[in-house]
Amino acid sequence: DPEFNDNPHRRLNILTGEWVLVxxxxxxxxxxxxxxxxxxxxxxxxxxxxxxxxxxxxxxGSVNPDYSTPFSFTNDFSALLQNVEDVKFxxxxxxxxxxxxxxxxxCFSPNHSLTLPLMTVGAIVDVITLWQKEYRELGAMKxxxxxxxxxxxGDIMGCSNPHPHGQIWAQRTIPQEVQKKDMRFKAYxxxxxxxxxxxxxxxxxxxxxRIFLENEHFVALVPYWxxxxxxxxxxxxxxxxxxxxxxxxxxxxxxxxxxxxxxRYDNIFETSFPYSAGIHQAPTNGKKHPEWHxxxxxxxxxxxxxxxxxxMVGYEMFANPQRDITAEQAADTLKGLSDVHYTLR
Amino acid sequence: DPEFNDNPHRRLNILTGEWVLVxxxxxxxxxxxxxxxxxxxxxxxxxxxxxxxxxxxxxxGSVNPDYSTPFSFTNDFSALLQNVEDVKFxxxxxxxxxxxxxxxxxCFSPNHSLTLPLMTVGAIVDVITLWQKEYRELGAMKxxxxxxxxxxxGDIMGCSNPHPHGQIWAQRTIPQEVQKKDMRFKAYxxxxxxxxxxxxxxxxxxxxxRIFLENEHFVALVPYWxxxxxxxxxxxxxxxxxxxxxxxxxxxxxxxxxxxxxxRYDNIFETSFPYSAGIHQAPTNGKKHPEWHxxxxxxxxxxxxxxxxxxMVGYEMFANPQRDITAEQAADTLKGLSDVHYTLR
Ligand SMILES: O=P(O)(O)O[C@H]1O[C@H](CO)[C@@H](O)[C@H](O)[C@H]1O
Ligand SMILES: O=P(O)(O)O[C@H]1O[C@H](CO)[C@@H](O)[C@H](O)[C@H]1O
Numbered sequence: 120d121p122e123f124n125d126n127p128h129r130r131l132n133i134l135t136g137e138w139v140l141v142x143x144x145x146x147x148x149x150x151x152x153x154x155x156x157x158x159x160x161x162x163x164x165x166x167x168x169x170x171x172x173x174x175x176x177x178x179x180g181s182v183n184p185d186y187s188t189p190f191s192f193t194n195d196f197s198a199l200l201q202n203v204e205d206v207k208f209x210x211x212x213x214x215x216x217x218x219x220x221x222x223x224x225x226c227f228s229p230n231h232s233l234t235l236p237l238m239t240v241g242a243i244v245d246v247i248t249l250w251q252k253e254y255r256e257l258g259a260m261k262x263x264x265x266x267x268x269x270x271x272x273g274d275i276m277g278c279s280n281p282h283p284h285g286q287i288w289a290q291r292t293i294p295q296e297v298q299k300k301d302m303r304f305k306a307y308x309x310x311x312x313x314x315x316x317x318x319x320x321x322x323x324x325x326x327x328x329r330i331f332l333e334n335e336h337f338v339a340l341v342p343y344w345x346x347x348x349x350x351x352x353x354x355x356x357x358x359x360x361x362x363x364x365x366x367x368x369x370x371x372x373x374x375x376x377x378x379x380x381x382x383r384y385d386n387i388f389e390t391s392f393p394y395s396a397g398i399h400q401a402p403t404n405g406k407k408h409p410e411w412h413x414x415x416x417x418x419x420x421x422x423x424x425x426x427x428x429x430x431m432v433g434y435e436m437f438a439n440p441q442r443d444i445t446a447e448q449a450a451d452t453l454k455g456l457s458d459v460h461y462t463l464r
Numbered sequence: 465d466p467e468f469n470d471n472p473h474r475r476l477n478i479l480t481g482e483w484v485l486v487x488x489x490x491x492x493x494x495x496x497x498x499x500x501x502x503x504x505x506x507x508x509x510x511x512x513x514x515x516x517x518x519x520x521x522x523x524x525g526s527v528n529p530d531y532s533t534p535f536s537f538t539n540d541f542s543a544l545l546q547n548v549e550d551v552k553f554x555x556x557x558x559x560x561x562x563x564x565x566x567x568x569x570x571c572f573s574p575n576h577s578l579t580l581p582l583m584t585v586g587a588i589v590d591v592i593t594l595w596q597k598e599y600r601e602l603g604a605m606k607x608x609x610x611x612x613x614x615x616x617x618g619d620i621m622g623c624s625n626p627h628p629h630g631q632i633w634a635q636r637t638i639p640q641e642v643q644k645k646d647m648r649f650k651a652y653x654x655x656x657x658x659x660x661x662x663x664x665x666x667x668x669x670x671x672x673x674r675i676f677l678e679n680e681h682f683v684a685l686v687p688y689w690x691x692x693x694x695x696x697x698x699x700x701x702x703x704x705x706x707x708x709x710x711x712x713x714x715x716x717x718x719x720x721x722x723x724x725x726x727x728r729y730d731n732i733f734e735t736s737f738p739y740s741a742g743i744h745q746a747p748t749n750g751k752k753h754p755e756w757h758x759x760x761x762x763x764x765x766x767x768x769x770x771x772x773x774x775x776m777v778g779y780e781m782f783a784n785p786q787r788d789i790t791a792e793q794a795a796d797t798l799k800g801l802s803d804v805h806y807t808l809r
Contacts, residue, residue: 123551123553123560123562126545126548126549126562127543127544127545127548127562127563127564127565128548128551128553128560128561128562128563129560129561129562129563129637130558130559130560131559131560133557133559137640138637138640140543140544140563140639142543142544144545145541145542145543150624151624151625152619152622152623152624152625153619153620153622153624196490197490198472198485198487198490198779198786198788199472199485199487200471200472200489203471203472203473204471206468206473208468208473210667211663211667212478212660212663212664212667213475213667213688214475214476214478215468215473215474215475215476215486215688216473216474217468217471217472217473217474218472218473218474218485219472220472265783267779267782267783269778269779269782270778271775271777271778274497274498275498276775276777276778277497277498277775277777277778278497278777279495279496279497279498280496280497286778286779288779288783292474292483294485294782294783294784295482295483295783295784296781296782296783296784297782297783315557318556318557319557322555322556322557322558343558343560395777395778395781395782396778397778397781397782397783399782416782418781430616430621430622432616432621432622432740433614433615433616433621433622433631433740433741433742434543434612434614434631434633436641436740436742436763437612437614437639437641437642437740437742437744437761438610438612438633438639438640438641438642438742439639439640439641441543443543
């Protein structure tokens with residue numbers, strides 16, 4: 120509806136059932152608030168003081184092997200622990216229960232200076248292969264019912280080490296964001312015997328308004344209900360419940376689209392684009408999940424430039440997520456960008 | 465349960481139905497990530513370049529009156545607009561609808577150099593009186609069904625002007641965070657004919673574990689399900705659905721507890737403590753709301769010091785909120801602090 124390009128409106132996130140408030144006219148607002156420093160920091164390939172580089176000692180005292188392909192280990196400061204006694208607590212209106220799990224760190228590359236867009240497609244395939252292995256192995260454990268793979272990139276996204284890496288938090292219960300999607304995937308499957316996300320993709324492939332990358336097996340788009348200014352979604356064309364179901368061809372296509380997407384991100388403001396990325400896939404609770412269609416989301420905070428981000432604060436915390444540019448405007452920007460990284464031109 | 469002081473566990477937020485993951489053992493984690501600059505900035509009482517100071521011109525061209533008590537006006541860059549045509553859009557899996565509303569700015573004081581803890585109790589009563597007036601006037605409009613009063617304090621909370629001020633976003637629909645609470649207040653009321661928050665307060669007043677301030681009419685505590693490290697909640701002892709129901713005595717008591725709470729916040733790290741604060745109260749949708757018990761929440765980002773905050777990123781965005789210190793540890797810190805502001809000692 121053309122009406123919506125200039126006027127405040129709400130859009131429904133069909134995966135969570137939540138709404139986002141869109142205020143397209145608000146980009147005209149001047150910004151006098153906080154700016155971030157934009158770092159064009161050059162990093163060495165090996166940093167002797169980095170606890171993720173090959174051969175270095177970590178804070179827990181362990182020594183990293185001299186790894187040359189992606190390497191994972193149990194986080195030395197895990198938020199979740201194994202072998203926690205199963206306790207349920209209830210006292211009037213207070214309710215709590217113990218939680219157990221495993222937190223892992225996944226080094227994407229031995230090379231301290233890289234980020235995903237600067238890695239080769241083959242090296243990204245290796246990361247995907249390690250994610251697959253972790254999903255299978257952790258998922259096979261009786262005590263693990265959900266596996267959250269994610270990356271916090273950039274210090275403004277709470278990342279405390281620039282060495283290219285992500286994390287995996289695997290746990291007994293199914294976390295709340297995943298439960299929302301689980302419910303809606305299931306309701307749609309029960310009613311239509313089709314994938315909710317698959318049907319959404321069909322619609323997007325028809326309009327092409329929000330799609331900015333596509334190959335044989337994957338699509339990258341700005342979802343209609345995007346919250347973060349340049350929020351994006353990578354979806355496999357065929358329904359795959361989890362990474363474990365990807366074959367070699369699909370892994371190759373997935374790696375290619377990750378490389379292109381993150382390259383375009385860096386090209387938006389010619390900066391190493393910060394984000395949190397996460398993969399939502401079928402819970403590993405022993406049930407079959409024909410309703411699940413795995414996908415990877417990127418939530419980047421930058422709004423206007425390399426130094427001005429979108430703050431999800433007062434109104435957003437107490438009322439509703441809110442965004443200033445439309446999903447279509449963000450998609451148009453992403454469509455127009457080069458697949459060659461700005462530092463390599 | 466003592467078990468829970470050292471071990472990861474989940475706690476239920478009875479107001480929203482959501483869980484928070486608590487990892488008390490994780491405070492031992494060293495921090496090498498981003499630090500914020502701590503500003504001990506001295507501000508003048510009047511800043512000629514501030515668009516919120518009395519007598520100054522604003523960006524929209526209007527001139528502020530020479531106000532001496534709290535002053536509100538319609539935001540020059542409102543995210544919500546009035547007189548938006550009522551449009552519903554639905555195309556396959558895409559759903560959107562227009563939204564209308566009013567955004568206002570509330571200057572707490574003409575004095576550019578102040579913050580709530582440094583204002584007198586009487587001056588804070590004046591702010592509450594203006595909030596009351598706005599709630600009543602906006603709420604009386606047929607097109608307004610919800611009024612969100614909030615304050616973003618500090619540039620790390622997206623505040624773009626240090627002049628003491630908050631905002632009000634009033635709108636047609638009831639935002640999602642409020643809907644969650646609305647549902648649970650209602651379910652509890654229908655079942656017990658009592659206030660959910662009132663009953664929770666009775667329990668907290670008995671244990672006193674998480675209460676750090678109390679007067680005749682109000683209590684301030686760290687809720688059992690707190691997400692942010694020093695998250696707090698101000699609750700009236702008697703069920704009041706909204707600010708409009710407060711009498712002069714209650715307003716005085718509310719102002720006193722706001723002053724003390726924000727003073728203790730500043731005293732934690734001897735810094736002007738950033739936060740987003742918000743008031744949740746009964747919707748103004750023309751229905752009676754005997755189930756509603758208004759409350760004010762503070763979500764402050766700082767965790768370890770004036771410069772190290774908690775990042776709600778990857779895991780928190782994709783899975784579940786997570787915190788490192790327990791609510792009881794935060795309450796103990798807040799209990800031990802002085803009610804005299806550190807700059808006045
Ligand atoms: O309205 P302001 O103060 O310019 O903006 C601030 O508060 C708003 C409401 O929470 C947010 O949407 C903005 O991201 C934030 O920077
Ligand atoms: O585990 P890290 O990288 O030290 O920590 C980072 O990611 C975690 C998971 O999203 C967050 O809980 C932390 O707040 C953030 O700083």
